[in-house]
Amino acid sequence: MIERTPLLNLVTHLVLVSGLVLLLMPLWIVFVAASHDFHTVNQVPMPLWPGDHLAENLAVAWQKGNFDRVMVNSLIVALGVTVGKIVIAALSAFSIVYFNYRLRMLVFWVIFVTLMLPLEVRIVPTYAVAADALRPFQAMFDAVGLSVDLPEWNLLNTYSGLILPLIATATGTFLYRQFFLTVPDELTEAAKMDGAGPVRFFLEVLMPLSKTNMAALATIMFVWSWNQYLWPLLVVTDHQTFATATMQLQKITPGPAFGEPPIWNVAMAANLIVLTPPVLVTILLQRWFVRGLISTDK
Amino acid sequence: MEKRATFSNLWLAAALVAPQLLLVFVFFYWPSGEALYWAVTLEPPFGGSNQWVGWMNFETVFADPKYWNSVRVSVIFALLTTALSLAIAVLLALFVDRRLAGHQIYKFTYFIPYALAAPAVGLAFRFIFAPDAGFVSAINRVFPNLWNPALDGTDALALIIMAQAWNMAGYNFVFFLAALQSIPRTLVEAGAMDGAGVLRRMRDIQLPLITPTLFFLVIINITDSFVNSFGIVDITTNGGPARATDLMVYKIYSDGFQGKDYSLAAAQSIVLMVLVVSLTFLQFRFIERRVHYS
Amino acid sequence: MAEIAIRSVKKTYGKVQVVHGVDLAVRAGEFVVILGPSGCGKSTLLRMIAGLEAISAGEIAIGGRVVNRLEPRERGCAMVFQNYALYPHMTVADNIGYALKVAGLGKAERRAKVEAVAASLGLEDFLDRKPGQLSGGQRQRVAMGRAMIREPKVFLYDEPLSNLDARLRVAMRVEIRKLHQRLGTTTLFVTHDQVEAMTLADRIVVMNAGKVEQVGTPKEVYGRPESTFVAGFIGTPGLNLLPGTLDPGAGVVHLEGGQRLAYDRQRWAGAGAGRVMAGFRAEAARMARPGQGLDAVFEFSEELGAARLVHGTTGGAMVVVSLSDGRDLSPGDRFGVDVPAGEVQLFDAGTGRRLSGERAPAAVPGAPVLEAV
Numbered sequence: 001m002i003e004r005t006p007l008l009n010l011v012t013h014l015v016l017v018s019g020l021v022l023l024l025m026p027l028w029i030v031f032v033a034a035s036h037d038f039h040t041v042n043q044v045p046m047p048l049w050p051g052d053h054l055a056e057n058l059a060v061a062w063q064k065g066n067f068d069r070v071m072v073n074s075l076i077v078a079l080g081v082t083v084g085k086i087v088i089a090a091l092s093a094f095s096i097v098y099f100n101y102r103l104r105m106l107v108f109w110v111i112f113v114t115l116m117l118p119l120e121v122r123i124v125p126t127y128a129v130a131a132d133a134l135r136p137f138q139a140m141f142d143a144v145g146l147s148v149d150l151p152e153w154n155l156l157n158t159y160s161g162l163i164l165p166l167i168a169t170a171t172g173t174f175l176y177r178q179f180f181l182t183v184p185d186e187l188t189e190a191a192k193m194d195g196a197g198p199v200r201f202f203l204e205v206l207m208p209l210s211k212t213n214m215a216a217l218a219t220i221m222f223v224w225s226w227n228q229y230l231w232p233l234l235v236v237t238d239h240q241t242f243a244t245a246t247m248q249l250q251k252i253t254p255g256p257a258f259g260e261p262p263i264w265n266v267a268m269a270a271n272l273i274v275l276t277p278p279v280l281v282t283i284l285l286q287r288w289f290v291r292g293l294i295s296t297d298k
Numbered sequence: 299m300e301k302r303a304t305f306s307n308l309w310l311a312a313a314l315v316a317p318q319l320l321l322v323f324v325f326f327y328w329p330s331g332e333a334l335y336w337a338v339t340l341e342p343p344f345g346g347s348n349q350w351v352g353w354m355n356f357e358t359v360f361a362d363p364k365y366w367n368s369v370r371v372s373v374i375f376a377l378l379t380t381a382l383s384l385a386i387a388v389l390l391a392l393f394v395d396r397r398l399a400g401h402q403i404y405k406f407t408y409f410i411p412y413a414l415a416a417p418a419v420g421l422a423f424r425f426i427f428a429p430d431a432g433f434v435s436a437i438n439r440v441f442p443n444l445w446n447p448a449l450d451g452t453d454a455l456a457l458i459i460m461a462q463a464w465n466m467a468g469y470n471f472v473f474f475l476a477a478l479q480s481i482p483r484t485l486v487e488a489g490a491m492d493g494a495g496v497l498r499r500m501r502d503i504q505l506p507l508i509t510p511t512l513f514f515l516v517i518i519n520i521t522d523s524f525v526n527s528f529g530i531v532d533i534t535t536n537g538g539p540a541r542a543t544d545l546m547v548y549k550i551y552s553d554g555f556q557g558k559d560y561s562l563a564a565a566q567s568i569v570l571m572v573l574v575v576s577l578t579f580l581q582f583r584f585i586e587r588r589v590h591y592s
Numbered sequence: 593m594a595e596i597a598i599r600s601v602k603k604t605y606g607k608v609q610v611v612h613g614v615d616l617a618v619r620a621g622e623f624v625v626i627l628g629p630s631g632c633g634k635s636t637l638l639r640m641i642a643g644l645e646a647i648s649a650g651e652i653a654i655g656g657r658v659v660n661r662l663e664p665r666e667r668g669c670a671m672v673f674q675n676y677a678l679y680p681h682m683t684v685a686d687n688i689g690y691a692l693k694v695a696g697l698g699k700a701e702r703r704a705k706v707e708a709v710a711a712s713l714g715l716e717d718f719l720d721r722k723p724g725q726l727s728g729g730q731r732q733r734v735a736m737g738r739a740m741i742r743e744p745k746v747f748l749y750d751e752p753l754s755n756l757d758a759r760l761r762v763a764m765r766v767e768i769r770k771l772h773q774r775l776g777t778t779t780l781f782v783t784h785d786q787v788e789a790m791t792l793a794d795r796i797v798v799m800n801a802g803k804v805e806q807v808g809t810p811k812e813v814y815g816r817p818e819s820t821f822v823a824g825f826i827g828t829p830g831l832n833l834l835p836g837t838l839d840p841g842a843g844v845v846h847l848e849g850g851q852r853l854a855y856d857r858q859r860w861a862g863a864g865a866g867r868v869m870a871g872f873r874a875e876a877a878r879m880a881r882p883g884q885g886l887d888a889v890f891e892f893s894e895e896l897g898a899a900r901l902v903h904g905t906t907g908g909a910m911v912v913v914s915l916s917d918g919r920d921l922s923p924g925d926r927f928g929v930d931v932p933a934g935e936v937q938l939f940d941a942g943t944g945r946r947l948s949g950e951r952a953p954a955a956v957p958g959a960p961v962l963e964a965v
Contacts, residue, residue, distance in 0.1 A: 001490055002643045002663055008496055012393045016404050019390040023411050023468060029433055030422045045436035092318035099311035100304040107315055114326045116578040120525040120547055121570050124554040124563045125329030125336070136328040168321035181301075188303035198305040227415030229529040230547075234555065246529070249417040253424070253533055264425050264432070275418040282413040286406060293409075293469065294476050484677035487644050492691035492738070493665035502690070506681045 030275075033268035034058070041265040057269035065248040065270050066240070073162075074226055074245040074277075080163040081225035082218050089172030089217070090210065094202055096173075097180040098188070111170045119165060120230055126165055127234050130155040133164075157238045166225055172217050175295055179213050180206065216292030219285045223278040245274045330571070336564035355565040365566070367541055368549040372524065375459060375545060380519040383463040384512070387470030392500050394471075395478040405475065409468035416465065416529025423461040424534045447535065451542025454535045458543050461530045462523055470515050477511035478504060517581040521574055546570050593778055594655030594668070594745035595620045596641065601650035603636050603802075610636055612802040613650065620655075623772050623779045627789040628799035629825070635750055637799070638782045642671050642748050655745055670739035671748040675755065676731045678723035678738075685710070685719040688737040709737045729760045736771065747772075749781040753788060765791060786826050790814070798822045816937075820944040823871050823937070829901060829912045831871040835941060838868045845870040845936070849907015851886055855936035862949020867941035874901065874914040876935040880928035886911070888929050890921040902927075 028048075033041050035054035040047060062068070096108050119126060129135060134150045141148045155161030183206065191201045207214075229246045236242040239251075252270045282289045305311075337355050339348035359365050394404050411419070426433045429446040437445055447454040481504060489499040528547045531537060537544040537552065544552075546566065554563030596618040603611035611633040618624050626634045639645040641652055643664035652659055659667045678687050686693075689706040697705075710716050713733045723731055732752060739747060749768070753761045769792055772779055783789055789796050790810040798805040798813060798821075806818035817823035823831035836847040843857035845868060853870050878885075879902060888904040888911055900915045906929065913929055921927065938947040 001487065002646055002661070003490070003496065004661070004663060005496055009398060012396055012398055013400075015389065015393050016401070019386070019393075020404060020407060022386070023408055023464070026419075026422050026426055026464065027410070029426050033425060033432070042431045044431065044439055046432055088318050088321070091314045095311045095314035097301060098304055099308070099314075100301075100306060101308055101311055104311075107319065110327075111315075111318060111322060114322055116575045117326070117330065117571055118521070118525045118574070120528055121574055122326075122329050122333060122567060124550065124560060124567055125332040126325055127555075128332065128560075129324060129329050133324055136324055164321060165325040168325035170322075173318065185302040188301070192303065198307060198310060201305075223413055227418075229415060229417045229532075230551070233532075246415045246417050249415075249421050249533060253421060262428075262431070264428075267421060268425060271418050271421045275414050278413045278415070279410060282410060283406075286409075289413075290409065290472050290476075293412075293472055482675065482677065484673045484675060485679060487664075488671070488673060488677040488679070488738075489690075490644070490664045491642065491669070491671050492742075493694045494690075495665075498694060502694075503679060 027275075027279075030268045030271050033264055034061075034272045036265055038263060038265055041268075053265065054269070057265050058273065061252065061266045061269035061273060064266065065245075065252055065273070066243065067245070067248070067270075067273055069241070070243045070245050070248055071273075073159075073242060076159055077162045077166075077228070077232070077244055078222050078226040078277075080159065081166045082221040084163060084167045085172045085221050086214055086217055088167060090176050090207070090214075093173050093176030093180055094198075094206065097177055098198065098202075111173055113170075114168065115170045115174070119169075123230060123234060130161050130165065130235055156235055157242050159242075161235045162232055162242070162244070165231065166228060172221070175213055175217055175292075176210065178295070179210060183209060212288075212291075213295070215285070215288045216295060218292075219281060219288045220292035223281055223289070226278050245277075249274055333564045333567050333571070336561050337568045340561050355561045356569075359562060359565045359569070364541060364544070365549070368544045368546050371455065371542065371544055372546045374455065375462070375527065375543075376520045376523040378459045379462040379466065379523045380516055382459065383466040383519060384470055384515060386463070386467045387515075388474050388505075388508075388512070390467075391471050391474035391478055392504065394475060395504070396496065408471045411464055412466070412468040412472075414465065416526050417533045419461050419465045420458075420530040420533030423457060423464070423530075427457050427460075449539055451539055454539055454543045458527065458530050458534055461534065462527055465526070465530075466519055466522060470519070473511055473515055474508060477508040481507050514581060517577050521577050524570065524574060593620045593776060596746060596778065596780070597651075597653040598637075598641070599651045599653075601637070601640060601652060602648045603633065603640060603645065604648045609648075610802050611640075611648075614799075614804050616797060616804065616807065618778060618780065620778055621776045623769075623781065623792060623794045624797060625781045625783060625789040625793035625795075626797045626799060627783060627786060627825075630784055632799045633802040634782045634784075634799045638671075638748055638750055638780060641667075641746070641780065642669050643667050644671075668745035669748050670742050670744035670746070671750065672732075672735045672739050672752045674751045676723075676735040676752075678731060678734055680723055683720050683722060684715060684726070684734050687723065687734055688715075688741055691738070691742045705741055706737075709741045712740075713737050728756050729764060732756065732764055733767075736768075740771070740775070745778065747777050747779040749779070749783075751783055752781075753783070754785070761788075768792065786828075790826075798825065800825075816946075817871075818946050820869055820871070820939050823939070827873065829874055831873060831937070832877070832911050833869045833871045833939070834906070834909045834911070836868060836870055838863060838865050838938065838947075840865055843933075845938070847886075847907050848909070851907055853886065853931060853936060854933045855938065856934045859934070859951050860938055860947065860949060861951060863938060863947045864949070868947065869939040869941050869944075871937045871939060872931045872935045874912040876932065877913045878930040879913050879915055879919065880930040882926040882928050884928035885930035886928065888913075888927055890925040890927055891923060893921070904929075 032048060032050050033046065034057050036047065036051035037053045040051060092111065096104055131154055133153045133155050138150045141150070155164070187205060188201065191205055196204065227246060228244070232244045232247050233250070236244070236247065239247070248270060252267050336348070338350060338352060340351045340355070341348055390404070390408060394401050425431070427445070427447060429435055429438055429448060434445060445453055447457040485503060486499055489503045494502060524547060527545050528551065531543055531545055531548045535543040537548050547570070550563050550566045550570065553559050553566065598614055598616040600613045600615060601611060602609065602613050614637060626637060628634045636645060640647050643659065643662060647660050654667055654669070679690065682690065685706050688709055689702045692702045692705060706719070707716070710719055713736060715730065715733055715737060718726060718730060723734065726734065735752070753764055756764060765788060781792060793810055795807060795809055796813050797807050800821050806813055806822045813822055813826050817826060817831065820833055823833065834847050834853065836845040836853065838845055840857065840863060844852040844854050847853055847870070855870065886906045888906040891903045891905065893903065894901040898916070902913045902915055902921070904911055904927065911929060939945065940947055
């Protein structure tokens with residue numbers, strides 16, 4: 001459009017550049033702080049250009065935060081949640097959309113309601129369940145008077161404990177459901193005419209068609225589960241073995257203001273280590289990430 | 299919406315939803331039910347099964363000024379983070395949508411803050427806003443003791459508000475931009491033909507047309523400020539100083555896991571659940587009323 | 593009312609040129625239709641006049657003032673968009689009156705004007721509705737009202753009827769024409785529908801691949817197409833075109849299949865020998881007994897009610913003849929195509945342009961055909 005608004009264009013560019021500074025400056029400061037020695041980072045005002053101690057600080061932070069182990073843990077959890085979510089969500093959405101049974105609206109709502117309460121809101125009781133995942137069944141057996149003794153299944157300090165409760169939401173199911181509903185009926189009918197059963201139709205028609213949605217869901221779920229903090233904090237007490245990357249931030253956070261000056265450069269190096277994987281994933285897969293954001297939250 | 303062509307193998311259908319239903323039952327419905335149970339019972343000091351106490355736990359909670367403090371802090375936190383974050387995001391989205399040269403760069407960078415975990419945001423902001431080191435400390439050189447989130451409750455609250463607003467700004471931007479880009483270009487052109495300038499069109503045409511997105515984001519942001527804030531508070535302020543940043547989720551966590559008082563924590567959880575569920579209902583109502591173009 | 597002058601206007605997107613130097617003069621008060629297939633650059637041209645696209649090269653003047661650097665609001669044009677582009681969150685009254693509101697007119701004055709415009713379009717009862725509650729035809733009227741209320745110097749229509757069903761399209765066509773007669777505003781109307789163009793236009797501008805092929809009255813572009821493109825695009829069916837070699841000495845075209853087609857030697861006195869396309873209208877040819885005129889083989893026929901189109905081949909080329917009587921043929925049957933020599937038109941086979949050296953025919957009237965109606 002022809003529009004002579006030189007002043008407004010200048011303002012626009014200024015606003016956009018300020019936005020960039022505002023939104024990326026914190027990351028830059030983390031990076032700069034992680035690249036200076038202890039003395040320099042505590043200077044006031046702090047330098048805004050990186051120094052040459054980055055590798056050294058990263059090495060110290062890596063060691064201090066036991067990142068050899070916790071990065072692997074975080075990766076296991078993030079991949080576990082992502083894969084689990086994609087598989088379970090696809091299966092249940094397929095059942096809800098493509099099978100005609102009387103309880104299906106009930107099943108739909110039972111899953112749908114879980115969208116309303118994030119894990120953080122119900123941590124206390126969820127934690128209690130995680131201590132013995134079979135307890136709900138035991139309690140039900142007890143209630144109806146059956147004397148079945150189920151073994152205790154303690155999920156604390158296990159990967160299952162870190163992963164399973166995070167999968168138990170409806171996010172992905174609804175993404176798939178929305179998508180399945182847009183797949184034309186004719187396709188199903190054609191598959192039926194060709195003699196394909198439900199399993200074949202699911203694997204050979206629906207899944208290939210869902211690739212885009214799957215990629216979007218996967219990026220979102222990976223970042224989301226990597227960034228989980230409160231739940232791992234509760235479920236893991238054996239920090240040596242099962243701690244995740246985000247948990248280490250608490251450990252490495254400088255203590256109260258008294259006593260020694262905080263070792264900011266190492267703390268920021270640790271922060272850099274923890275935030276890099278999700279930031280990389282969002283940048284490299286930004287097309288899917290943005291798409292996933294917009295479609296999972298509707 | 300229903301499918302015309304469906305399959306009829308019931309066992310298969312059941313088997314397909316079974317894993318999801320099992321997980322949802324064990325990790326969602328059972329714990330939520332149990333929270334309800336705990337909220338109306340009390341564990342006797344010398345063991346034995348819980349005793350029914352009715353509203354007592356809620357009365358204890360509601361009688362506690364510390365609880366009301368956490369509600370007050372949470373509401374201030376929710377409203378200010380939401381307002382701040384949405385204002386920044388909508389401004390940026392409107393200007394990016396002008397599509398001047400180079401606007402693509404912003405599209406691809408503005409959402410990055412959302413990729414950070416809450417505790418990572420917390421740690422970064424704790425350093426940036428530390429009173430004696432970091433980025434903002436320079437201000438204390440000029441005006442000694444002007445800024446100290448470790449001692450001043452208002453400063454501490456301001457710190458976590460900025461951290462949360464920053465974290466969500468990128469997310470909100472993505473939604474606003476998507477909404478703006480879904481407005482048919484000819485509407486904006488029609489506005490230009492009708493004589494409206496850039497700012498006038500933003501006010502009269504673009505902003506009114508993205509109000510459904512705005513409502514949606516208000517709800518999402520408020521909910522997220524209740525939920526996601528834990529990581530920020532835990533790393534930056536630990537709820538302090540003097541409970542100035544003792545948000546509801548943080549209080550539930552400290553009462554339940556540090557104070558080991560499950561009944562009180564459960565009662566607080568129920569209140570928070572009710573709050574979040576009502577917000578979600580509001581959200582669904584607004585989603586129903588999306589504007590349709592053409 | 594204002595005249596529009598378009599001088600060697602070009603449009604390029606990056607390296608792709610979509611409008612290649614268009615020249616056009618629109619007289620004040622004239623109704624000009626820009627006609628062409630999709631992608632020919634006709635909408636781009638219209639949007640450059642409106643100010644919605646920058647002009648890459650050349651000059652556009654409205655009412656004698658060069659507008660290249662002017663913003664849309666400064667050009668005095670109003671536009672009706674293909675999808676109407678009504679503001680979905682505003683009522684019909686607010687949609688129509690928005691331009692006045694932006695211009696800072698008072699509420700009462702605005703209301704009065706909106707009501708007057710609405711009344712002239714039969715929209716009085718819908719003023720408080722939102723566009724979403726209106727039918728396609730009503731939306732179309734609102735879009736026209738929004739354009740009218742500004743009393744613009746120029747009306748621009750960008751394929752405004754293509755979203756309507758066939759019956760409504762005819763009705764709206766009549767309304768647009770009536771509106772023009774009443775207001776007399778200079779109007780540019782873009783369409784890909786030749787019937788729309790023929791019925792609405794004082795003059796038609798036929799565009800193809802970013803270039804103007806011909807400018808003329810509907811009768812001129814139909815009766816005397818300047819190129820094989822125009823010949824094929826205008827009329828249902830388009831002009832029959834048969835490749836051959838011109839033999840001015842004998843006054844015939846030697847067609848590729850070996851047949852001969854006589855043409856009016858006096859009229860094409862200036863045409864030299866060479867490869868040509870010989871054209872004639874299906875309506876101008878007569879069907880004859882086999883052996884009379886061109887030899888053709890029947891393929892199929894299309895029933896149109898009042899007439900029938902007989903499709904066949906002659907010497908490997910397709911030929912269509914319009915029939916009013918009911919002769920039944922079976923595929924493979926032979927028949928003759930009798931073409932009066934005066935109806936044959938000649939085009940250069942290489943460039944596709946009409947052959948030069950034709951005497952100005954007396955048959956084509958100079959005045960716009962629809963004004964005479």
